[in-house]
Amino acid sequence: MSARYGMVIDLDRCTGCGSCMVACAAENNVPALPQASARTGLTPILVYRASNGMEGNARRETFIPIMCMHCEHETPCVKVCPQQAVEVDKATGIVMQMPQRCLGCRYCMTACPYHARYFNWWDPSWPAGMEKSLNPGVAVRMRGVVEKCNLCHSRLHAAQEKAAATGKREIDPADYLPACVEACPTGAIRFGNLADASDPVSQEARSPQAFRLLARIGTEPKVYYKSKEPWVKALAESNPARSSEVQHG
Amino acid sequence: MKVTRRDLLVWSAGAAAGLLATPVPWKVLDDVSIWSQNWPWIPQASRGPVEVRQSFCTLCPNGCGLRVRMAAGWPVGVAGVNTNPISRGALCPLGFGAHQLNWHPQRLRTVRRLAGASSWNEAQAAFARARSEGPIVIIDGWPGRAASSVLESFAQKQGGSYRVAVGPEIRALSPYEAWSGVPATSLGYDLENAQTIVSFGAPLLDGWGTPGRFTRLWAERAAGMENPQLRLIHIEPSLSRTASRAWQWISVREGSESALAAGLAHVLIEQKLVPAHGPIPTVGLDEVAAQSGITADAIRELARTIAGHMPAVAISRDDDPAIAALNVVLGAVGARGGIVRRSKNAQTHISAETSIADARAVLIDASVPWNFVPQTGAEVFRFAAWDGGLNNSAWLLPAPGFLEDLTDVPSAPTSAVQTYAVAPALVKTTSDVRSAAQFLSALDPTLSSAETIIHARCSDLFRARAGRLCAQETMPVAQIASLQKLEEEIWKGAVWVGEPSEPGGLRCQLKEWPAGASSLPVQSWANAWTIPVLPPLASKVYIESNLREAPARRNA
Numbered sequence: 023m024s025a026r027y028g029m030v031i032d033l034d035r036c037t038g039c040g041s042c043m044v045a046c047a048a049e050n051n052v053p054a055l056p057q058a059s060a061r062t063g064l065t066p067i068l069v070y071r072a073s074n075g076m077e078g079n080a081r082r083e084t085f086i087p088i089m090c091m092h093c094e095h096e097t098p099c100v101k102v103c104p105q106q107a108v109e110v111d112k113a114t115g116i117v118m119q120m121p122q123r124c125l126g127c128r129y130c131m132t133a134c135p136y137h138a139r140y141f142n143w144w145d146p147s148w149p150a151g152m153e154k155s156l157n158p159g160v161a162v163r164m165r166g167v168v169e170k171c172n173l174c175h176s177r178l179h180a181a182q183e184k185a186a187a188t189g190k191r192e193i194d195p196a197d198y199l200p201a202c203v204e205a206c207p208t209g210a211i212r213f214g215n216l217a218d219a220s221d222p223v224s225q226e227a228r229s230p231q232a233f234r235l236l237a238r239i240g241t242e243p244k245v246y247y248k249s250k251e252p253w254v255k256a257l258a259e260s261n262p263a264r265s266s267e268v269q270h271g
Numbered sequence: 272m273k274v275t276r277r278d279l280l281v282w283s284a285g286a287a288a289g290l291l292a293t294p295v296p297w298k299v300l301d302d303v304s305i306w307s308q309n310w311p312w313i314p315q316a317s318r319g320p321v322e323v324r325q326s327f328c329t330l331c332p333n334g335c336g337l338r339v340r341m342a343a344g345w346p347v348g349v350a351g352v353n354t355n356p357i358s359r360g361a362l363c364p365l366g367f368g369a370h371q372l373n374w375h376p377q378r379l380r381t382v383r384r385l386a387g388a389s390s391w392n393e394a395q396a397a398f399a400r401a402r403s404e405g406p407i408v409i410i411d412g413w414p415g416r417a418a419s420s421v422l423e424s425f426a427q428k429q430g431g432s433y434r435v436a437v438g439p440e441i442r443a444l445s446p447y448e449a450w451s452g453v454p455a456t457s458l459g460y461d462l463e464n465a466q467t468i469v470s471f472g473a474p475l476l477d478g479w480g481t482p483g484r485f486t487r488l489w490a491e492r493a494a495g496m497e498n499p500q501l502r503l504i505h506i507e508p509s510l511s512r513t514a515s516r517a518w519q520w521i522s523v524r525e526g527s528e529s530a531l532a533a534g535l536a537h538v539l540i541e542q543k544l545v546p547a548h549g550p551i552p553t554v555g556l557d558e559v560a561a562q563s564g565i566t567a568d569a570i571r572e573l574a575r576t577i578a579g580h581m582p583a584v585a586i587s588r589d590d591d592p593a594i595a596a597l598n599v600v601l602g603a604v605g606a607r608g609g610i611v612r613r614s615k616n617a618q619t620h621i622s623a624e625t626s627i628a629d630a631r632a633v634l635i636d637a638s639v640p641w642n643f644v645p646q647t648g649a650e651v652f653r654f655a656a657w658d659g660g661l662n663n664s665a666w667l668l669p670a671p672g673f674l675e676d677l678t679d680v681p682s683a684p685t686s687a688v689q690t691y692a693v694a695p696a697l698v699k700t701t702s703d704v705r706s707a708a709q710f711l712s713a714l715d716p717t718l719s720s721a722e723t724i725i726h727a728r729c730s731d732l733f734r735a736r737a738g739r740l741c742a743q744e745t746m747p748v749a750q751i752a753s754l755q756k757l758e759e760e761i762w763k764g765a766v767w768v769g770e771p772s773e774p775g776g777l778r779c780q781l782k783e784w785p786a787g788a789s790s791l792p793v794q795s796w797a798n799a800w801t802i803p804v805l806p807p808l809a810s811k812v813y814i815e816s817n818l819r820e821a822p823a824r825r826n827a
Contacts, residue, residue, distance in 0.1 A: 034495030037476045037486065037516050040819070043812045044367040048348055051316065054807035063815035071817055079522050083515040085818075122301070146313060149807070151701065152374035153314035154345040158321065162313060204350055207361035207483055208490035250495055 026094070026115035026217035027173055028244030029203070030226045031087055033254055035210035038085030042067050045205035046089075049174055051156045051163075053146040064140045066090070066171040067202050074253040084254050087202070087211065089171035090138045091235065091243030092117045098241060099130035099139065107168075115216075115244055116173050124167040131168060135236050136243075139170045173213075174200040195221075216244055233258050319343025325352060325764025327680045327694040328366050329673065330802055332413045332438065332638070333481040334680035334690075335362050336766065339370070339697055346370035346674065346698060351483065356741050356768050357683055357690060361483025368806030372673045373698060377658045377804045379669035380702035391705065394652065394666055398632060399714060401650050405631025407431035408649070409707075410623045412438075412639035414456060415681030417724035421708035422636060424718055432630075436623035436639045440480055440684045443473070443587045446595035447610060448619070450779040457617030459687040460584060461772065462488055464608035467502045467576075467583035471528045471594050475503065475586065476513040480685035493518060502580055504573070506531060521573065527563040529593035532585065533784060534559030534570045535577070536600040542571075544578035549599040552784040577601070582608025592785035605777035611687050612776035613769070636707040637670035641803035654707045659803025669704045671696070676706050679725050689769030691732065693725060693761050729758045738769040 046067045047054070058064070067089040074082045092110075093099075097117055099108045107123035108130060110116070131139040142165050148156075156162065159176040163169060181197035195215070203213040214223025226232060227246040234243045235258050249255060290296060321342045328335045328349075336355030340348040349370050353360035372378075382389045384397075401407065409426045411419050414435045426433035437456065444455040462468065462485060468475070475485050492501035494516070505517035506528060514520040523531055533552035537559070538544070540551045556567045563570075577583045584603040587594035603609030623643065627633060630649040641659030645651060653664035656672040670676075680692040705713075712718045719727075732738070733754040739747045740757065742765035751757045761767065805813070805822050814821045 032495065035490050038512055038818055039477070039482075039486075040364040040809070040812050040816070041362065041367055043816065043818075044364045044806070044808045045350075047808045047811060048367055048370075052808070052811070054811035058811065058815060060815050060817075063811060065812070065815050068816055069818055079520075081510055083510060145310075148314055148371075149374050149376045152371050152807070154317050154343075155347055155371045155374065156314065156316035157340075157347050158316040158318060158342045160316075162315060164309065164313065205362070205367055207351075207486040208494060209487075210490070210494075250497075 024113050024115075024217065025215045026244060027213070028092065028115070028216040028223070028227065028246065030212045030214075030223050030232060030246045030248060032210045032212070033084050033086060033247055033249040034251070035208040036069070036085040036087060036206075037208060037210075038069055038071060039207060040069060041205040041207055042087055042202035042211060043069060045201040046171070046174075049157055049160065049176075049201035051146070051160050052169075053144075053148055055144055055147065057144065062141075062143050064142060064169050066138075066140070066169065072254075072257055082251070082253070084249070084251065084257075086247070086257070088136060088138060088235070089202070089245065090117055090134075091136050091241070091245045092173070093241035093243050095240060095242040098133040098135060102129040102133045104129065114173075114178065116175065116178075117170075118175070119168065119170050119172060121161075121163045121167040121169070126166040126168065128168060135239060135241065139168050142167050142169050171200075177201070317343040317345055317347065321347075324697055326674060326697055327692050327764075328362065328369065329676075329678055329680070329694055330365060330369055330372075332681075333358070333683040334692060334694070335366060335481060335483060336360075336692075336764070337362070337366070337694075339674070341697065344699065352764070354741055354743060355483075355766060357481050357686055357766070358483040359487045361486055363478060363482040364812070365802070365806055365809050366482075368808035369673050371808065372657070372802070372804070372806050373675065373701070375657060375804050375807065377660075378672060379655055379658050379667060380704070381669060383667040385665055389666070391668075391703065391710075394668055395710070395714060397650070397666065398634070398652055398710075401632035402429055402431075402714075406629060408434060408627045408630040408633045410434050410436055410633065410635045410639055410643075410645070412436045412636055412643070414620060416638075417679045417721040417728070418636070418706060418708040420724050421711060421718050421721065422634075425711040425715060428715065432621060432627075434623040434625065434627075435620040436643045438640070438684060439588065442590045444610070445590045446592045446785070447604060447777065447779055449592075450595075450599075450781065451604075451777055453612055453777055454617045454619040456620070456684070457612055457614040458610055458777065459613045459682070459772070460586065460685050461608050461611045461687040462584075462685075463687070465501065465582050465584050466608065467504065467580045469577060469583060469585040469597075470503065470505045470507075470513065470517070470588075471532065471585060471591065472505075472507045472588040473586040474511065474513050474588070475505075476516050477511065479513075479586075481683045484683075484685070489516070502576075504577070519576075521565065521569075523563040523565060527559075528587075529591055530554060530559045530562040531565075531570070532591070532593040532597040534563070535574050536597050536784070538571050538574035539578060539600055542574070544574060545581075545601060549596060549781045550784050552593075552596075554784075582606065584609045595779075596781055596785050599779050599781050604779045605775055607774050610777060611772040611774070613682060613687055613689050613772050615776070634707060634711075635664070654705075654710070655803070656704070657802060657804045668707075668710065669702065670706055671700060671704050672698075674698045675700045675704065677721055677725075679721070679728065687772055689738070691728065691761075691767040692765070695762060726758070729761060730754055732767055733757050738767055741766045741768055 070086045105123045107120045181193040185193045203211045214221040216224045231248045232246045324339045326337045335358035336352030338350045351360040351362045409422045423433040444458045448455040493499035503517045504519045505514045506521045508525045533554045560567045585597045627647045632650045635653040637654040651664040652666040654668045654670040656670045674697045677696045682690045736749045813819045
């Protein structure tokens with residue numbers, strides 16, 4: 023049975039600690055290059071800080087983690103890639119980026135409505151010896167390719183190998199959690215199979231409080247958000263990554 | 272047969288067209304693409320058997336449980352341990368990148384004397400000479416460890432002084448020590464049983480205490496709820512990360528927290544909202560309103576809100592006695608859901624802030640925060656794993672880095688219960704580094720080793736037959752068959768958890784409302800306990816986002 027992996031992010035629980043970003047970078051062997059800036063760094067998951075635009079005691083802030091939304095319908099990056107380096111995996115729903123095929127044209131970055139794709143500007147490098155701390159399950163990517171969240175695909179592989187070793191066709195859901203989900207200290211980021219109606223995350227995604235960023239453009243992202251604050255929901259249609267209310271960089 | 276120019280062109284065109292019909296050009300294109308992305312000089316991850324080991328984070332005294340993924344003997348990833356009863360599977364963002372710290376460019380690898388190169392032999396000779404010439408002072412930043420016992424024993428044997436530099440959470444508990452005589456290092460917060468937490472600027476959701484403890488509790492009982500089981504009221508001039516997530520944020524003028532605490536106590540006692548537990552502050556409510564910038568009615572309303580959802584406890588970011596006195600008024604001292612005494616046999620230590628003007632030499636353990644700079648003319652021997660850039664030390668001695676040294680992990684500073692665990696050395700050292708305890712043991716071989724002290728502590732736990740051992744499963748110590756079994760579990764990553772604190776173990780009597788505010792300067796709290804350098808990935812995240820102030824590029 024094909025799965026549709028997705029997330030529900032409860033924004034009322036996010037404290038903006040940044041653990042998800044550090045854990046993601048460690049898991050995916052993202053180098054901490056000193057020349058990288060807010061514009062040129064690789065942040066497969068980036069936590070934005072947004073406010074309600076008020077000042078003084080009326081001011082309220084929220085933190086919005088944004089990564090690849092794994093759009094299900096008319097996936098913009100897939101449509102524009104001339105190299106077929108991006109595809110939606112039919113078995114999992116994960117939008118896969120294949121760096122070996124990518125020629126670095128960055129059409130996909132332009133097409134992505136969520137600004138969730140990053141160009142790899144430099145050869146990866148680490149201080150002497152630090153390469154020993156790299157995750158052996160993930161290849162080090164070269165410069166000149168586009169990077170993004172792939173829902174920690176190496177962890178899915180590991181879960182599939184474990185299932186195969188025990189003669190099972192389906193993975194144990196407990197064996198596959200992306201690094202950001204595992205790292206979130208408040209449980210704000212939840213991960214599950216949206217195609218499974220019994221999955222709590224799938225049920226949460228269908229709740230009235232759940233919403234998606236830029237839902238009106240019809241790409242059907244598989245990353246959902248939740249908040250009780252009306253002004254936070256209003257941000258969803260303005261795209262927090264572009265909103266003038268968002269402080270970034 | 273004569274080959275004409277036309278034949279050559281036709282043949283070439285045919286060959287080119289034919290080649291396109293074969294897999295060759297596509298295979299070459301594919302291979303070139305792969306080769307060009309895998310040049311031999313590009314770093315590659317270690318290859319080797321992967322195993323998962325349990326340990327504890329040693330970057331600060333909170334000792335969060337760690338699941339360390341090792342490949343070819345090197346740590347390649349860390350995550351929290353869900354069964355850890357204190358950190359509950361969470362880590363701070365620095366912890367997730369800690370496995371890269373041992374290769375940080377500012378890692379200290381050689382002995383330095385006055386910024387020049389030196390050696391361990393010279394350092395030992397210099398310290399031995401200083402010891403014979405005058406009194407020595409040893410400063411520890413993480414008391415209660417086996418290594419702390421070594422440092423303290425050495426200081427006692429040499430007639431020197433052992434002092435402790437504590438973090439902001441313990442400093443915030445120092446007024447209770449002054450009023451009750453119970454050491455602040457043995458006090459903690461019973462957050463799990465509180466229903467209202469009034470934070471006076473304490474960054475409860477931003478690095479305060481054991482990161483997982485309060486964030487998990489807040490997520491379960493408060494996050495996003497209109498009428499939460501746990502109310503977090505945050506009092507701070509600016510909209511901090513904790514303020515933005517609090518149930519109620521009250522913006523007050525900078526420096527008026529003491530006055531507001533007095534105003535709240537005034538209302539609580541005057542309106543009989545709580546049983547009278549302490550003296551009534553003399554300050555008038557109008558004066559408090561003028562100082563704090565919030566109205567007298569708002570202060571009355573806040574007091575009623577707190578009293579309507581008890582037990583309540585106030586947590587200060589510093590050692591403000593007025594906020595401690597508010598806890599006395601609230602009945603939160605020595606009570607369920609308040610400030611509790613977790614241990615009855617803790618010692619009082621001399622603070623590192625006490626004058627050390629007459630010392631001949633000062634030895635600073637690597638656990639002391641880098642921003643602690645001793646005010647002394649003595650010869651300073653500072654142990655550190657990373658160069659923090661600021662110091663007046665004559666000697667800079669390279670200490671073991673992350674998980675490079677065996678250490679035991681005593682109770683976290685804010686914990687309401689006693690805990691004990693052992694973080695074994697999982698990572699081999701790549702240079703000649705020594706801990707302060709090893710350095711002193713080389714000078715005095717009669718000192719007990721850390722292993723011996725840990726063994727003795729495990730024996731004490733086994734003999735007491737109290738508490739429980741938390742690993743994958745929880746097991747009462749009374750049911751553990753042998754000391755060997757208990758030690759085996761502890762060395763594999765289990766945590767010993769003592770019996771819950773009993774209310775009434777701490778009493779503070781106040782005859783009058785304390786005068787004066789915090790004795791501590793306003794400082795960047797977030798930097799108080801952090802290591803002098805950030806893990807490179809944390810630097811990266813802070814540079815590329817606006818979550819926190821970006822660090823200096825040298826740390827990146």
